[in-house]
Amino acid sequence: MLEKQTDPTSPMHWRGDMQADYMYTNGVAGDRFFRHLMEKDTFLATKCKKCGKVLFPARLYCEDCFQEISESDWLEVPATGTVRVFTVATINAHGKKMEEPKIIALIDIDKTDGALLGIIKTKDLKRDFCGVKVKAVFKPKEKREGTLKDILYFEEKI
C-alpha cells in the first residue's frame, strides 16, 4: 500500500495554503531601542542593577536575575563591536549558488554583554574575520524606519 510518490499531484488531494499575516510589536524595550536608532548612529543597552550585565539589545528585564530595568539603567553604547565568529554563505535558501557570497557574523557589541547577528561587507572574501573590529553602517537618517533593517551592514573599523 505504501508507495513513494515522485509527483505530489498524483495522489488525489485538496490544495490548501496557510495564509496568516502578522504585525509584531517591538515591545516596550524594543520601542525605545529602535526609536533611538532612527535618530542616532549608536545603540541603546540596559544595565542590570543586580548582576551588572549590560543587556544588548536593550531589554525590559534581566533574564538571569529577573530584575526589572528602570529609567536610570539605560545607556548609550557605540555601534561597534568585535566579530566573535563568522561564516560565508554561498548557497541561497532555494539551493542555488549566490551571485556574491555573503559574510554573516556574530558581533559582540562594545561596552555590552550582548551580541548581534550582522552582515559584513568587504572586498576581501578570503579574510579570517574572527576578532576583527567592525562598525555598523546605517541607512541615511531620513530613510530609517525603526527596524533592524536600518543597519545596512557592518564593515571593518579602521
Added chain:
Amino acid sequence: MKDVAVIGAGMTLFRRRLKETGKELSFLAAKMALEEAGIQKSDLDMVVMGSAPDAFDGIHMKGENLIDGAAAAGKPYVRVFNGGGTGVFAPIAGWWHVASGVADIVMVVCEEKMGSCYPHPQTAFRHIWDPIIDRPLNPNLIWLFAMEMNRYMTVYNIKKEDIARVAVKNKRNAVGHPCAQLADPNITIDDVLNSEVMAWPVQRLDVSPPSDGASALIYCSKDKVHQFTDDPIWVDGVGWGIDSTMWTNRDLCFPRYVATAAKMAYKMAGITNPPKDIDFAEPYDPFDYKELHHMEGLLLCKKGEAPILTREGVTQRDGDLPICPSGGLLGVGNPIAATMGQKVCEVYWQLAGKAGKRQIPGDPRVGVGQAWGDIMQMATVIVLRR
C-alpha cells in the same frame, strides 16, 4: 503522590494589541506571582509554559521564544498546549512536576499575544480543520459554535435571553477586576439581544474578545509550604479528557469530555456530590452558552438546568453556587492560554481571600476551574481547596 499547594499568582492587563511583546507580558505576570509568593527566580526548580497555537503570536515553537520572560532560562522547562484547554492544562502539568516529587517549587506561566495575528486572530483558526473533510468549505469557528448553541437551545427549549443572562452576569462581575477588558456595570439583556448577529444565534456580545495577556501561578510541595504560609490552598484534584476529532459525530449538546475530566478530578478530590461539595466554579466561558454547557459537563446541575439556575440568580457572586466570579472570559477577556488568570488564579485568590472587590461572601472552601479547547473536544479541570 505529594500534596501540592499554590503560593502565588499574577496576571497582566488583558487588552487587544498591547505594546508589550509576548515575553514582556510573561515577565510582568511572572514577576507579580514571584512577588506574591515572596520568592525569586533562583528559588524556582522548574517552569511550565502554557501558550496555545503558534499561529497567534506568529512565532513557530513560541515556547522557546518566551523562555526568558518566564524566568525559565537555565532551568528545566516545558511548554504544553491543547488550544483553549491550555489555561487549565498548563497548571495541571505544573502540578504533576511537584506531585511526582521531581520538583518542590514550580512556576506556571501562560501567555497569548493574539494581536500579532493581523488583521484578526480568526485567520489562525482557518488552519485547524481537517484539510480533506472540513477545509474545502472554508469553515469558521463561529459557524460551529452557532450550531452548538442552536442545538443546545433546541434540545432543551432554551430561550436566547436566558443565555444572554450569562454575558450580562460575567461582564458585570468583571467590573471589580483590574485586568478586565470588557467590564460593563450597566449592560442589560437587551444589549446582548440587540448586538450584531454574527452567525445566528451567536451575536457580538455572546462572544469573548480576542486579547493579549499573561498570567502566572506558583506551586510548592507540602514539604516546603510551611516556609510560605500557615493556611495553604491545595490542589485537590486534576482531570482532563478529549472527545473524537470527528466533531460532526459528537452529540454537540452535552459535553461528555468535560464530564470525563470532571469525574477524574472529583475522584481525586473525594467529591461525590458536586453541587453540594463545590462552593463556586470558573467554567470556561468564551461564549455565554459555553458557561451553561460546561456547568452541566462539570455535573454542577442536571442537563438543561444551567439556564434555569442562572435565571434564578443561583450563579451570581452572592448566589448559592457562584459561577465565574472573576468576570470570566466574557468580561475579563480571552487571551486563550492566559485565561489561567480567571480559571485557576482566580480560584486561588477567592479561596485565599485575596479577590478584593470580587470576593465571594461566605468563606468558600472548594473551587473548580475548567477550560475547553482543541476543536471543541478537550476539557481540563482543576479542584482547589482551602
